[in-house]
Amino acid sequence: MTLKITKLLTLTAVGIISSLFAFGQPRLPQGYFWKKLPNGLEVVVIENSKVPLTTIEIAVKNGAYTEGPEYSGLSHLFEHMFFKANKDYPDQEKFLKRTQELGAIWNGTTGNERVNYYFTIGKDSLDAGLRLINASIRFPIYKEEDMKKERPVVDGEFQRNESSPGFHLYYDISKLMWGDLITRKMPIGIHEVINSATPEKMMVIKDKYYHPNNSLLIICGDVKHEDGFKKAEAIFGSWPNSGFDPHVKYPIPPFKPMAKTEVFVKEMSIARTPMAMYAWQGPAYMTDSASTVAADVFSTITGLNSSKLQQALIDKGLASSAGLSYNTSHYTGTISIFVVPNPTKLKECHEEVMNQINQWSKPDYYTDEQLADAKAILLRDHSRELEKPSSIPSSLSFQWCSTSLDYYTDLTDNYQKVTRADIAKYISTYITGKPMAAGMVLTPELSKQVNAASFFVVK
Template sequence: MKKHLFLSTIVVLLTSAGLFANSPEQKKEPLKITDSCYYYTLDNGLSLFVNENHTVPLTYIEIAVRAGAITQSRETAGLFHLYEHMMFKGNSRFDNSAKVQKALSDMGTASWNGTTGLECVNYFFTIPSSELENGLEFWNAAIREPLMEESEFEVEKKVVISEIQGNESNPDRYIGYYINSHLFPDAPWQLDPSGSVSNIENATLETLRDIQKKYYVPENAALFVGGDVDHEKVYELVNKIYGTWKNNGVSPEEIESVIVKQKDAPFEKPYLCVVPYDKISPQIAQVNVMYRGPDSDFNEEETYAADLLGFAMGDPDSEYKQTFINDKKLCIPMDPDYVSSGYSTRRRTGIISFSAVMISDDFDSVAERTVYFKDKVNEYMTSLSQKEFIVPLKNRERISRRLRDDKVYDTETFKGPLSSLRYNWVTNSVDYYLSYDDKVISASDKDIQNYIKKYIAGKNPIVVVYVNSKVYEKTKEAYEKAGFVEVDKSQAFWWQESEGEK
């Protein structure tokens, strides 16, 4: 939801991991995550993270649910986003959207929003610390007791449909959906929070209430509170306000049952795509080579090796960057920022990527150089997997310092640690967060070798090259000859073939 407009921002964020409840009859002793950050679990399973930062008299409150695109079926894709809109349309305390907005204004809300992402739906605002209890009660009513009025529902369906239709013409959106549909063909709708127009048109309040009963339960939710607060006081208030929230007999297994295990190897041969893209300069082309990576739900240990290698290869002086920027055939500027690699940790849709920006007046050769870049990535990574020493001790020490510095930097704001914790609560667990630095640094060279061999060396990626639209028209034949498929919005969305929507 955007402030004052009741529109929603769909973001690629993240989900996973169950946490345990303690006895409500005893004084809770929290897990101390940092000197200022504490973790509690209520008796009903609700996770509570509190980060004290008394710099300014403000408080940030966020409630997150492990849901979103990842928990959609083909038929329900888009309904978690629609539900997010309805969260702001009235509840047991404020019975229409005008009263909801007035309540936000009366609390002195500095900013507020709601997002539906790949693995998480979350709602948040920043308020004066004196409004802590009111803020907690606001989200309690919104998440537990939305009214779901028919008149508001029909209006909001139109708002969501307009957003979906806007996405269809946005190159940044449809290119991403095109890539996801090919990398994750088993269930591409589980990477599409916006869903299809027909799903929204056919949505009923009964379906939304089913979503609420199944996913909006305390064992599948977490509350994040940061700022000028006392953690024990926050726990007391949260226990009083949210302690009666019920799980409706829903088991974690039932919540997880809809999530699809995606293919580890979606391509029988490299899949080559070219994107005519008006936003890109005629003087450059950008190439992305993407492989399926480890999924944190199944391959947690492999994520440490992936991240350690990513940190090492991201160093400006790394052999990886220097190898590619010094290859004259690629025409990459002599700046390490123009070559990158990375791994995105997700529960079921891990992605490994290698990227470069190429410049040249001879754009007839870009198709050929893109294929060359893809082959060179495979050659380099295969060679790396055969090395006995991949990340030396001095590099590990540097990466360790960076990880420590990042956590120190996080603590400078009251939201910083909470953002990191939410990410880990969603994709992994609190234990993963606490042990992450040590496990990344201690990943062995053998672990990295196995990771490369399993996911990259000799595997078939999707290759995407972005070129200026006018340049593409002049060089189209070269791409066709090299076996590239042109990407456009008529091919981008998983629902187009079944619904005949072009």
């Protein structure tokens, strides 16, 4: 199975419901329809009749960013328990039998700022699919025997990650970037917390975050929006509003800016291929949404085969791969370069990465043609995404949780509007001269051979 805090007042249930209707209709693409139920549940129906299927997804604003150390990893465990027993199907065997009867493809994911669940079913099974997901999200039954089986499954995912040197590199970089708030950027969790989880702790998560006014229901496929809204309200309309905004009642602590650059070399016997990572604290949607868009465009530019980054590192044999990325986040996101260096040219590779970073603020670092090519790639990627209706809800729910429905609707057009000035502002605000975390993992033998600590520095 596959994140500027503003001070807000806690609202009463009546106040919340009233405020929900105070907001206008969000902008949505053609064929998308939105409705907010009286209990606060937002419903989006996407009419797409390419295939006679319908995907039902429900997303909750929950995930790593809601977890202090004592709950680290439990949003992920909660996701796994979603597909177990509930009021309508009191054991997992009955639940699985029902999914088989519906011919459902189903899964869930847990990230920093979203937990989502989906079922893809035949179009004639919409009512049954909605009832199944309703039973799971509203009326779960947390049996100790089910948790006893699922805890090692979730912890096993963690252990598989730990078998990868890339995960250790990412984890150690994250510790430097987020300090004592690292659990709010690490959905995988903490072994001891996962393995000692109880049904009572599952109920704590449910009671905090699993409410209609903190959730989005998406119905996408061969369906008419009138029918989708009617069925959604009939089935989910009785789900009671929490009477509070979870993110006001349980505020996310602000992520502190990095005070200084931190660099490390980590020796690991499993790191047969050396890896390096360079990272900065990037923009947050709620304080600088424009830079979140510029970040995607600049990352795409550096990924072009013609880019200076690729030519300097890949074409010249200093690395087998190098990629810049930004993870769109409601709260502070991560900008990172991940590089797989040539083991025989580690020093040269690192020095060239630093050289490239130092050039990013220069106006001639990329051409107008490369800027246009990057925008065209982002447009094509969006068009390909729309060809698979079952993937559309996930993209929409991610943005609903971390940005907004308007952001999702305008994103492709806004990519086309990004200017050189926008990119320059993004780079100067978050990268040039800013504290960074950098690390390299490699075998002890290679580290000793090249004396990696002597050259892996950031000046």
